[in-house]
Amino acid sequence: MATNYTPMLEQYREVKSKLSNEILFFRLGDFYEMFFEDAELASRELEITLTSREGGNNKRVPMCGIPYHAADNYIAKLINKGYKVAICEQVEDPKQAKGIVRREVVKIITPGTILSESCLPDKANNYLALLYEEDDELCLAATDISTGECLWAIFLGSSRTNTVCDQLYRLLPAELVLVGKLDGITAITSFVSQRVSTCAVTTLSNADLTVAAELPHNHFTEEELPTNPAAQAAVSYLLYYLHYNLKSHLSHLNKLTRINTQEYLVLDASTLRNLEITRNMRDGGRKDTLLSVMDFTKTAMGSRLLKKWLEFPLLNPITIAKRQDAIADLLDKRVVREPLKELLGNIYDFERILTRIEVGSANARDLTALKTSLSVLPEIKLTLQECQSQLLTDIGMAIKTHVDVTNMIDTAIADNPPFTIREGGIIRTGYDLELDELRSIARDSKQWIHDLELRERETTGIKSLKIGYNKVFGYYIEITHANSAAVPPNYVRKQTLVNAERYITPELKEFETKVLGAQEKIVNIEYQLFSVIRDYIKERIGEIQQTALHIAQLDVIISLSEAAARFNYVRPKLNQTRDIIIKDGRHPVVERLLHGEMFVPNDTELNHRDSEILIITGPNMAGKSTYMRQVALLTIMTQMGSFIPVREASICPVDRIFTRVGASDDLATGQSTFMVEMTETAQIVKYATANSLIILDEIGRGTSTFDGMSIARAVVEYIKDKVKAKTLFATHYHELTELADTSKVIKNYSVAVKERGNEIVFLRRIIPGGADKSYGIHVAQLAGLPKRIIEKAQQTLHELEQGKLPAIPMPLPTNEQCNEHAAVTTVSLFSSCIADELLALDIMTLTPLEALNILYRLQTQAREENGSL
CATH class of the missing domain: 1.10.1420.10 (MutS, DNA mismatch repair protein; Chain A, domain 3)
Structure with missing residues (x-):
């Protein structure tokens, strides 16, 4: 049996039925009320009291509420938790309403459409992004409605999903709207959840493209609109979503800009993250980033x-x-x-x-x-x-x-106006004659009442007579029962109290009408004047x-x-010779974090003649990663137009910067540290060009020594032969320094270390030549490993160096084809029964992942031959 609710709740239910999953803030007087499931949800999320009210047929329904003047803070809490809020207001004057006051949803607030000043980050944009795909064209449209900025971009080819993810990482949208079918939807949503975790994802399924297609022409010039149909649709859907939620003209969205990657140095999400340009890796904040320094x-x-x-x-x-x-x-x-x-x-x-x-x-x-x-x-x-x-x-x-806007505001608006615009006090005295007259009446009313009270006391002889006011009965003359005999005949009884009677006189009634009418007129006139000024500015x-x-x-x-x-930054020169030459370069962030210690500057020279690839060796903690990041950051600073921390520099703009730095996994998608490393490396060698800058730190460390060394070497040679990008390659595989002996474009560099007995001092200087030690045990000692472990490690290292222990902890080949090597205690990387197959490989055409698969298969075969499987 259907429940018959009260008229107000029936109105609430009707409004709520037109919403999808928004929490409905229903205006009742000075409060926004929530009912039924919304009340239970809001009371839990906002930690406010859940009550109930009569709903009809002697049944009570759940209810909670918040003061309307404090709504922004509560809305912000819900938005930050991923909810949407629909604001339902009274849209007619209660005094003129016949029956229940008409109410309508005036706006829907989502993470991407929130406009409250207290809810927006001051120093960052609050983007709403939309993705739409058509015929292998992935289109992005985005806006920050709080500033009026509107953007669009189109991504093509097999890399479009990765490229749009990189763009989303730049924008860090508060909300992402998905329209239609997207081929890379799983990858996109996974990326958003991992790297843009505060972004709410919305699916737009009820948009009418015929209606939406008209909207861009109301906001932008024909020259600004994209000619591509898919991009036009993306912009149209974005505007449709905004108009549907905000229910406003949005005329401040009047300029549309294309994100053209051909005009900018491309920084993918990994590079932005690894270099900590605008967000640190610790908590995603601005602290200790390049942005915070500059x-x-x-x-x-x-x-x-x-x-x-x-x-x-x-x-x-x-x-x-x-x-x-x-x-x-x-x-x-x-x-x-x-x-x-x-x-x-x-x-x-x-x-x-x-x-x-x-x-x-x-x-x-x-x-x-x-x-x-x-x-x-x-x-x-x-x-x-x-x-x-x-x-x-x-x-x-x-x-x-x-000046016209400044003068109008200065002439019309009071110096310290109240926060709300419905209470009066916002228009300056002298701006409007009628308003000034009404204010004079309101201002003089207290004195008039005081004078009337004194006059009536003298006329009636009742010393206790007093004049008061309340919202229910208006103005009144109050006389105690003890003085009722002295009440004049022109006093009309208005209200009876326990100890007194309240009266009204024609004179007081006329005054009441005049004063109360003045107050109401003051508020209305001020609001009308404010609206005129606001409309003048809107134009x-x-x-x-x-x-x-x-x-x-x-x-x-x-x-x-x-x-x-x-x-003490210096202007870098710009060259067209494709060189990066830095003299006494400093890391812009690290040097600011040092206290009482000088940052050691270093030189860098990268070119396509004799220094295309720099292989950098040296111990951990010595400064290799800082040095490589430093080169990338100085290049970025140069191309944004900034001065940089160097003695001098000459830099040719690069088209992309790639970084593979540090160890990280992606457990959510089941990818290990090594898999993430290989995936990022594969992306780099696939998309880098000869005009790119590549930063690679410790490739191949996530697997066995031979596997890792082989992959690292294959990657370096592939970059040298195929990509030809300027590259900084840090490694602990000292064997890779041999590559410089056979290639004129590869150079070896290392971090200078000074030894004092069993102790080392990192000099932080990058010098020519490869390192012959890793100093791993010294670093372990600095890290605080127990003395017993350090001593045992030193003993083991000494025995390995003296040949008293096998260099490789695995059985030697026993296959009869390899008998001539059976007596060898250290096996060469390529000396085994599978040498013929290795020699037949064209490693210059292999990707890192293909090399890894081949190595795994050959290793399995070798173990089978050894009898170890």
């Missing part, structure tokens, strides 16, 4: 742009040089740089303020913050006239001062957004010049 921005807009510059370094030397010129200009003019820093310190995040104005959630304090921000623009333009570089000159000319949002972009660019340039001034 960020001296004064505005949130500038900080977000600096992150983009770091993640999207440039390829075009002309554009790079323009940024360098601007940094040099400000570096030489401290008297210009310092005033600009101070002026930028007065600028709020008006990029996001504009969005709140567009969607109607801005308050008067947002407008005063916008006024404060815009008011410093004339002085910034004037100060930039002292600069000569083209980029700074262009920025100075492009910045508009928006100029596009122009002010462009100014915000120029301010962000200026902020980043000042930040980079400040870093150069503080840390």
Whole structure:
């Protein structure tokens, strides 16, 4: 039997039936209420009291609620836990409603559409990304609605899934929307869960492309729209999702930009992670990253742009040089740089303020913050006239001062307005004559009541007579029962109390109507005036957004010049000879972390003549990884246009940087450390070009010595013969240093170590020549292994070096074809009965994984022949 609920709950159920999995915040007076399953869920997740209310037929239903003015904090908690929230408001005046007040969902808040200032990261974007695939074309559309930024990209070929994952790692979207069938959906969702774990994944299944296709034309110019049909569909679906949830015009989404990988140095997810450019590997935060070292921005807009510059370094030397010129200009003019820093310190995040104005959630304090921000623009333009570089000159000319907006806000909005816009007090006195008159009435009402009370006491002779007010009965004259005989005949009884009677007079009633009407009119007039001002600004949002972009660019340039001034950075030269030449280079992050210790600088020279591949040997902890990362970071800094920590440098832009650094596994997908290592190596040799920079650290350490050494050697030779990329290759396999004897493009380098008896000192210097020791036992001693273990290890090492122990802990071949080697105590890597098959292999065409499979098969065969299987 169906339950007959109260009219209000029936209305709630009707609204809820149109939602999918959103938690419904249902407005009742000053509260958002939740009922049924939503109440149980919200009370648990928000840790608020679960109560109940009468639902009809003497049945109670679960209920919980929150004050509407505190909703942002509660919504943020739910969003951070991956939920969506639908806001249902009253959409008609209760005074004019016939029956129950009409309510509608006015917006749906998701992780990618949240706009509350308290819920957004100041120095990072909050992207919503969408993926759509059609005919092997994987399309990405993304937006940060809090700033108005819109992007799109298209990925083709067999690598499209990997490439889009790399892009998602850059964007770090708060929400990913999937549309239609995606071939790489498993790989994408697995990557998101592992590397972008805070991203909520949504499936859009009810979108009408016919309706959605019209939306891009309402936001962007025809020149900006992609010509590719699949990309057009992705942008259309993205806008459809936004309009469906936010139910607003979203006119601030007015510029669409393509992510063109041919314009940027490509950094895949592994490289971004390994080099800790914008996020550290420890907890994903900014601390101890390249971004944290270089960020001296004064505005949130500038900080977000600096992150983009770091993640999207440039390829075009002309554009790079323009940024360098601007940094040099400000570096030489401290008297210009310092005033600009101070002026930028007065600028709020008006990029996001504009969005709140567009969607109607801005308050008067947002407008005063916008006024404060815009008011410093004339002085910034004037100060930039002292600069000569083209980029700074262009920025100075492009910045508009928006004096009309500043003057309107200054004239209309009070200096310290209240937080809400429905309580009055937001419009400045003198702006509107009618408003001033009503305020005068409201302001003088207390004195008028006081004067009336004194006059009535004197007229009636009742000294205890008093005039009061409450929301239910309005104004009244209260007289105790003891004085009832003295009540004048024109007093009309209004309310009876235990000890007194309350009356109203025609004069007091007229005053009440006037005062109460004035208060209501004040609030309405102020809101109307505020709405007019807000609409005036909305018409100029596009122009002010462009100014915000120029301010962000200026902020980043000042930040980079400040870093150069503080840390003694030098302008690198740009060359077209495909060389990377660094003199006395320093690691930009590590040198900042050293306290009371000087960072040891090192030289680097990579070219395609005689130093294409550098094989670097030396002990752990000596600085090999720091050195290689340093070269990669200095290259990235150069291509973003920054100065770098060197004595001098000449660098040719590279198209991609690949890194295989450290040991990590992927247990969620069942991949071991070694499998991850081989997978990443395979990606590098597949996609690197002669214009790339490769950083490889300890390839082949996750398997047996012979297997690992063979793979490492095969990888180096494949890069030398096929890829021809500039490569830094760190290894503990000293045998690989022999490669330099047979190739003119390979050079050996090592980390200098000074021995003092059984102790070693790492000099942190990279010097020519290969290392002849690994110093592993010394490192173990430094790590604190017990003395007994160290002594036993030293004894064992000595016996191995003297030939008293077999060098390889495995049986020697006993096959009759290998009898001539039976007496040998140390077996050569390629001296066995399977030599013929090895000699027949073309290892230059093998991938690392193919080499691994062949080695495994040959090893199994050798063991069978030995009788060890």
